[in-house]
Amino acid sequence: MTPSARIQAAIDLLDAIIASARDGGPAADTLIARYFKERRYAGSRDRRAVRNHVYDAIRRAGERPETGRAAMIGLAGERTEIAALFDGSAHAPLPIEPGEVGAAAGAVPGWIAPLIAEPVEQDALLGRAPVDLRVNRLKAEVAAVRPLLPEAEAVDGVSDALRLPEGFPVEQSTAWKDGLVEVQDAGSQLIVAACAARPGMMAIDLCAGAGGKTLALAAAMQGGGRLIAADTIRSRLARLEPRAQRAGATFIETLLLDQNHEARGLERLTGHADMVLVDAPCSGTGTWRRNPEARWRLTPARLDRLVAEQARILDFAAPLVAPGGALVYATCALTDREGRDQVDAFMSRNVGWTAEPADMPVGRAHGPGWLLTPGHDGTDGFFFARMRRKPS
Numbered sequence: 001m002t003p004s005a006r007i008q009a010a011i012d013l014l015d016a017i018i019a020s021a022r023d024g025g026p027a028a029d030t031l032i033a034r035y036f037k038e039r040r041y042a043g044s045r046d047r048r049a050v051r052n053h054v055y056d057a058i059r060r061a062g063e064r065p066e067t068g069r070a071a072m073i074g075l076a077g078e079r080t081e082i083a084a085l086f087d088g089s090a091h092a093p094l095p096i097e098p099g100e101v102g103a104a105a106g107a108v109p110g111w112i113a114p115l116i117a118e119p120v121e122q123d124a125l126l127g128r129a130p131v132d133l134r135v136n137r138l139k140a141e142v143a144a145v146r147p148l149l150p151e152a153e154a155v156d157g158v159s160d161a162l163r164l165p166e167g168f169p170v171e172q173s174t175a176w177k178d179g180l181v182e183v184q185d186a187g188s189q190l191i192v193a194a195c196a197a198r199p200g201m202m203a204i205d206l207c208a209g210a211g212g213k214t215l216a217l218a219a220a221m222q223g224g225g226r227l228i229a230a231d232t233i234r235s236r237l238a239r240l241e242p243r244a245q246r247a248g249a250t251f252i253e254t255l256l257l258d259q260n261h262e263a264r265g266l267e268r269l270t271g272h273a274d275m276v277l278v279d280a281p282c283s284g285t286g287t288w289r290r291n292p293e294a295r296w297r298l299t300p301a302r303l304d305r306l307v308a309e310q311a312r313i314l315d316f317a318a319p320l321v322a323p324g325g326a327l328v329y330a331t332c333a334l335t336d337r338e339g340r341d342q343v344d345a346f347m348s349r350n351v352g353w354t355a356e357p358a359d360m361p362v363g364r365a366h367g368p369g370w371l372l373t374p375g376h377d378g379t380d381g382f383f384f385a386r387m388r389r390k391p392s
């Protein structure tokens with residue numbers, strides 16, 4: 001492909017990504033993979049260049065652009081080498097018309113900017129994310145893994161974390177294939193640390209998904225005790241099984257819950273858990289550096305629905321906790337409605353709970369909980385809080 005044809009390919013892809021964000025379709029990565037599957041003539045350098053153009057244009061535009069061409073013209077306004085490729089040659093975009101305007105630059109959609117927690121550095125939400133690993137203590141110590149991944153660096157304040165450069169193909173490494181490491185953001189690892197899981201505990205990961213945090217809880221429990229991974233989506237829980245096998249975490253039980261009838265499936269566990277983790281569905285504000293087009297999908301109505309669902313999940317999670325046990329609430333969102341205010345509202349709806357300060361070497365206190373942000377901590381963005389149920 002010529003450099004100009006790569007720009008046109010990026011424009012075509014951006015059109016598909018914009019429509020998909022508007023209509024709730026597949027993620028940008030899926031669309032890019034499909035696009036190149038149908039265009040075998042594109043070599044690896046073409047793919048890399050097109051992908052970079054697409055993500056540069058997505059990162060640059062806080063609001064969802066009208067068209068892919070507008071998104072790329074916006075980028076061209078800041079990069080003359082891209083502007084020069086709108087040359088009208090074969091397979092190239094038509095020249096930029098005088099007065100043709102590109103998409104506006106910005107980090108965050110205007111409607112959500114004022115809702116993001118006050119200390120968050122909004123520009124850093126769209127930076128590039130490294131590949132963080134968690135050393136799986138069920139199989140290895142950090143010191144034993146380091147020589148296997150010499151490119152990896154330690155992460156201050158997160159004992160089992162190693163950090164690799166963006167895009168490092170860790171899944172091709174022996175350490176990953178043998179289950180010595182899992183890909184997991186250092187911030188997620190700190191949430192699991194806040195759960196203070198220990199061998200012999202009865203722990204429930206209530207929104208387990210494919211089990212990223214379940215596996216870390218299993219390692220903290222050293223395979224001893226009872227660990228239940230629950231979710232409402234069967235396909236997500238199914239992805240946990242092979243990961244657990246690879247990690248040697250074979251004591252995990254999975255529990256498929258019926259959406260809106262969760263309490264029924266959880267009834268026999270009432271009052272039994274030493275720790276319940278609610279890693280709630282959320283706006284994903286804190287992971288925009290990994291999925292930058294996700295900010296074009298979010299709407300005020302969707303945020304309202306998420307906030308209501310988080311409150312509902314907290315309310316059916318709380319009765320599971322034994323007296324003296326802990327409820328840990330976490331989101332990868334940075335709006336106060338989903339974090340600080342959600343926990344404050346839970347505490348005012350329920351008596352007999354105390355918020356425990358996290359006091360970690362990374363992050364900062366925020367209301368009843370703890371905030372991690374890309375700008376301040378170099379992790380994905382998270383809010384989490386640990387609430388202790390009064391002993392009986």
Ligand SMILES: C[S@@+](CC[C@H](N)C(=O)[O-])C[C@H]1O[C@@H](n2cnc3c(N)ncnc32)[C@H](O)[C@@H]1O
Nearest residue numbers: 206207208209211212213231232233279280281
């Ligand atoms: C943020 S994701 C969890 C990520 C996962 N804990 C990890 O570390 O990889 C939120 C999960 O909550 C699940 N979920 C949504 N509504 C739920 C509900 N009512 N009860 C239980 N899980 C729910 C979603 O299916 C999704 O897998």
